[in-house]
Amino acid sequence: MSSYKVMKTPGDTSWFLKDRFGMFIHFGLYAMPARHEWIKKLECTTEEHYDLYFKYFNPDLFDAKEWAKQAKAAGMKYAVLTAKHHEGFCLFDSKYTEYKVTNTPCGRDIVKEYADAFRAEGIRVGLYYSLLDWHHPEFTIDWMHPRRRDKDAEEQNKSRDIKKYAEYMRNQVTELLTNYGKIDILWFDFNYPNKPNVEGIYPPVTLKDWMVGKGEDAWESEKLISTIRTLQPDIIINNRTGIDQDIWTPEQSKPSEWVKHPETGELVPWECCQTFSGSWGYYRDEMSWKSDRMLIELLINAVSYGGNMIMNVGPTARGCFDERAENALLVYAKWMRFNGRSIYGCTMAEPEFKVPDGCKLTQSEDGKRIYIHLIEYPLNFLALEGFEDKIEYAQFLHDSSEILITKKRVKEMGDETGQEKEVIFLKIPSLQPKVTIPVIELFLK
Numbered sequence: 001m002s003s004y005k006v007m008k009t010p011g012d013t014s015w016f017l018k019d020r021f022g023m024f025i026h027f028g029l030y031a032m033p034a035r036h037e038w039i040k041k042l043e044c045t046t047e048e049h050y051d052l053y054f055k056y057f058n059p060d061l062f063d064a065k066e067w068a069k070q071a072k073a074a075g076m077k078y079a080v081l082t083a084k085h086h087e088g089f090c091l092f093d094s095k096y097t098e099y100k101v102t103n104t105p106c107g108r109d110i111v112k113e114y115a116d117a118f119r120a121e122g123i124r125v126g127l128y129y130s131l132l133d134w135h136h137p138e139f140t141i142d143w144m145h146p147r148r149r150d151k152d153a154e155e156q157n158k159s160r161d162i163k164k165y166a167e168y169m170r171n172q173v174t175e176l177l178t179n180y181g182k183i184d185i186l187w188f189d190f191n192y193p194n195k196p197n198v199e200g201i202y203p204p205v206t207l208k209d210w211m212v213g214k215g216e217d218a219w220e221s222e223k224l225i226s227t228i229r230t231l232q233p234d235i236i237i238n239n240r241t242g243i244d245q246d247i248w249t250p251e252q253s254k255p256s257e258w259v260k261h262p263e264t265g266e267l268v269p270w271e272c273c274q275t276f277s278g279s280w281g282y283y284r285d286e287m288s289w290k291s292d293r294m295l296i297e298l299l300i301n302a303v304s305y306g307g308n309m310i311m312n313v314g315p316t317a318r319g320c321f322d323e324r325a326e327n328a329l330l331v332y333a334k335w336m337r338f339n340g341r342s343i344y345g346c347t348m349a350e351p352e353f354k355v356p357d358g359c360k361l362t363q364s365e366d367g368k369r370i371y372i373h374l375i376e377y378p379l380n381f382l383a384l385e386g387f388e389d390k391i392e393y394a395q396f397l398h399d400s401s402e403i404l405i406t407k408k409r410v411k412e413m414g415d416e417t418g419q420e421k422e423v424i425f426l427k428i429p430s431l432q433p434k435v436t437i438p439v440i441e442l443f444l445k
């Protein structure tokens, strides 16, 4: 049993803390411009032009079963699909809006097909729901809104009532939690209650008081959350409504410690969310695709600090994954098939085991196995500290081939007393096995 005490939260995170690896899916109209899911805000796209995406949205190759198969092969145990992103377009047949997938040439309820297909593959089903909505007529224009530069924006706000929008969200979330079976995660995005630092904004904006952002008051987060808990009490809710719930979600970063609660300092359940290339929606011309090593390393890194990773795929407007995304998923499939044991049910290794240079450690739930991930492949030997007489047997994980353990008495560097100490070494084959990041499995006594 791990000695790390993870903060108790209202939902049931027991499965989440074991499953460790998920698939994020960002799909919406923005797949058509194919140059960022924030396109409407970034380019201040006119409503008239954005309507063309709605008019022609036709992901004719969409096959949720195919998505689910690829997620499963990659070793992903849960998924989160954007039921609605900031653009406001709904991938489900909601009775509270006409701005939905069933009114496009697509004509299918994508959320439904996704939920059925992923569940059938044994993958847990989550939904992302944007708190921002750049289409809803009651959503007031603020500094992030695509209409912020309209001459009459302030005027337009007079007829908008954010309370009505908050009610719309509760209604839609109720639909999502009633019509699609058990939902394991509700992933909200996001809170921005303060006036921004003008310097950081792109494209630049002249801030006016009426442009102020939105937070839990605008979303009526408390009511929203209690609606959810009444419908599906165990569901996992992320922390982006402005009210802490079950999981913390650092984005596109590589944490170097267990994520802590900002006020109490407790260790929290966390999930870092990552992309293959930078944007979340399909971005045709993006060149910043991560290397195979980076893909694997990000996952190992998260688990080595007691966290999860959810990796995003942005399907094309034809409704399928493009070749680059498929290849990236195959990188996981190949690695996870042989090394998944160092990820599922594992967590940060006990502090007594010192992390060797160039490595990352994880430890199994029962504490009996340690996994050494050779991020930088060592030359011939790997010295271990803190393991003394605790190891019974060692092997490579991918092929269960024995790794020999040797002990040497060595003098402490710079120690003038001439004292020797016993150091344990693993004998590492000089040729790196053909595994992106090889893992050594240690069986503890």
Ligand code: GLC
Binding pocket: 026, 037, 038, 189, 190, 251, 273, 280
């Ligand atoms: C962000 C972005 C976004 C994406 C999300 C995922 O905050 O708004 O487009 O959906 O992060 O973490």
